[in-house]
Amino acid sequence: MTEDIGRQQLFVALLPLPNFTLIAFSAFLDTIRLAADEGDHSQPVRCKWTVLAPELKPVRASCGIEIMPWETLRAPERFDYLVVAGGLLPPAGQALLPTRTRDFIRECVTKGVGVIGICTGSMALVEAGVVPQGSPCCVSWYHHADLVERFPDVDPVADRLWVATGRVITCAGGLASSDLAAHLVKRHLGGAVAQKASHIMLRDGYRPANAAQPQPSNIRPVADxxxxxxxxxxxxxxxxxxxxxxxxxxxxxxxxxxxxxxxxxxxxxxxxxxxxxxxxxxxxxxxxxxxxxxxxxxxxxxxxxxxxxxxxxxxxxxxxxxxxxxxxxxxxxxxxxxxxxxxxxxxxxxxxxxxxxxx
Missing domain, CATH: 1.10.10.60 (Homeodomain-like)
Structure with a gap:
């Protein structure tokens, strides 16, 4: 993903997984939405967005709110980025992704689309096989132990907001999703547009990737x-x-x-x-x-x-x-x-x- 400040269009597809975390999803989406026009009118002038799912059925967030996807998984070459939004994890041993979603994520990478995992969506990208063995994977400090337990072959990062490895970005989620979205807006549309979106959200600015999370867990694994x-x-x-x-x-x-x-x-x-x-x-x-x-x-x-x-x-x-x-x-x-x-x-x-x- 090279610097591309001159572009006037940024197309982002968001793919919420069952029990996704609403704040991580909405923080990313609203930053893109607010960067899309001159005011706060949600007009997709500079940016576009869509919401995907395997089927056109409501997807339930971890808080109970349901959202309706706009389209199914198709034609990934249209997008600049696919954002996989995770949340509550299924029981150990149970897959995070259905086969169709896993294959679509892989297709996105094959076709040059940037793939982003936010919250436990980062772990979903590992399961999809787009985070190579030994590569860093960023998660919230809260899910550090979950990542180590489920995917011991990746390098867990729980002290930064996000990590970029080639076309794949893993993000801790929460409000860090807004910081990452602002970073992408700056890359594609310029710093003034990113700052405008942050100011409308009543934020002084946005944090860099290596800004610290709250103190990550540093306890050796405990069985009980x-x-x-x-x-x-x-x-x-x-x-x-x-x-x-x-x-x-x-x-x-x-x-x-x-x-x-x-x-x-x-x-x-x-x-x-x-x-x-x-x-x-x-x-x-x-x-x-x-x-x-x-x-x-x-x-x-x-x-x-x-x-x-x-x-x-x-x-x-x-x-x-x-x-x-x-x-x-x-x-x-x-x-x-x-x-x-x-x-x-x-x-x-x-x-x-x-x-x-x-x-």
Whole structure:
């Protein structure tokens, strides 16, 4: 996909998979729509779009809303890009794509159409065989473990917004879909058009591909589904940590049973693990905000669930041997190296944020 600023037409086909994520789909589509004319009239002057499906039947989003496709899978050579929008994953062992859809995606690549996977649509592209073995595949940090489990032969990327490999782009989804769409608009129609679309969406601008996702998961694989869910709950509540009793009640287990299972799987108590997760998040925030030249220590402490800055400083110094203010002066690369050498719960390759190249 070469630079093509002078083109006055951009034709995008969107293919929502069953249980697709509505925000990823609509964020991409509305960015294209707003770039299409001078105002906000949805007139396909500079851009065109269509919605595809194997059949002309409603496709249900994960939130329950249904959309009606405009046409079936045909004549892919008309499109500049095919956007495969994923969402909720089917049970393990069940295919993400029907045969007809898989074949259509392959046909698009064969005929020179750019193919984009957003949200778990990235994983659908792997299943379709258009993401080569060993190539990077970008997913949300939330689906990093799913990608590793289902497709161990690709390189999982869960720290950037999207990754381009030849004619194939994989995108984490969510609001990153709008950033990617704006990037494509800039490529084909110019930066002013992309900026106009972002401004109408009340956004200051759009982020580049290597902008960071929220801190990706860096835990080695855990077999017990109850422990995996406990880890996920801890990750999702770093700013307002759950008490152990609340965690056990959410998982319908006794506190004693949960603590035993957790120690067997992780090798540490829940309290110690949750504290280490929060400290890990603090270092990650420092690295990201150091790159942006912003972020005070008290703000980092509060965002990581430490109401008392002095307590945060004591725990930080105990873990890393230096104070937070000293760590704050280090470069992002030095902070990531410090975290990698300390983190006790991962294995090699399980810390995707460490692979993110400098801007």
């Amino acid at each position: 589904p109850r422990v995996r869910r406990a880890i996920l709950l801890i990750e999702q509540n770093l700013s307002a940590p759950l008490r152990v009793d609340e965690l056990a009640a959410t998982l319908a287990m006794s506190r004693r049973q949960m603590e035993r299972l957790f120690r067997q799987a992780i090798g540490a108590s829940i309290q110690v693990f949750a504290r280490d997760m929060r400290l890990s998040y603090a270092v990650w925030l420092m690295a990201e905000r150091r790159a942006e030249q912003s972020g005070r220590i008290d703000e980092v402490a509060l965002q990581c669930g430490f109401a008392d800055v002095r307590h945060f400083s004591r725990q930080f110094r105990k873990a890393f041997g230096i104070s937070p203010s000293t760590a704050r002066q280090k470069t992002p690369a030095e902070l990531h190296a410090m975290l990698e050498s300390w983190w006790p719960y991962g294995t090699e390759g399980q810390f995707p944020s460490l692979r993110r190249p400098p801007p």
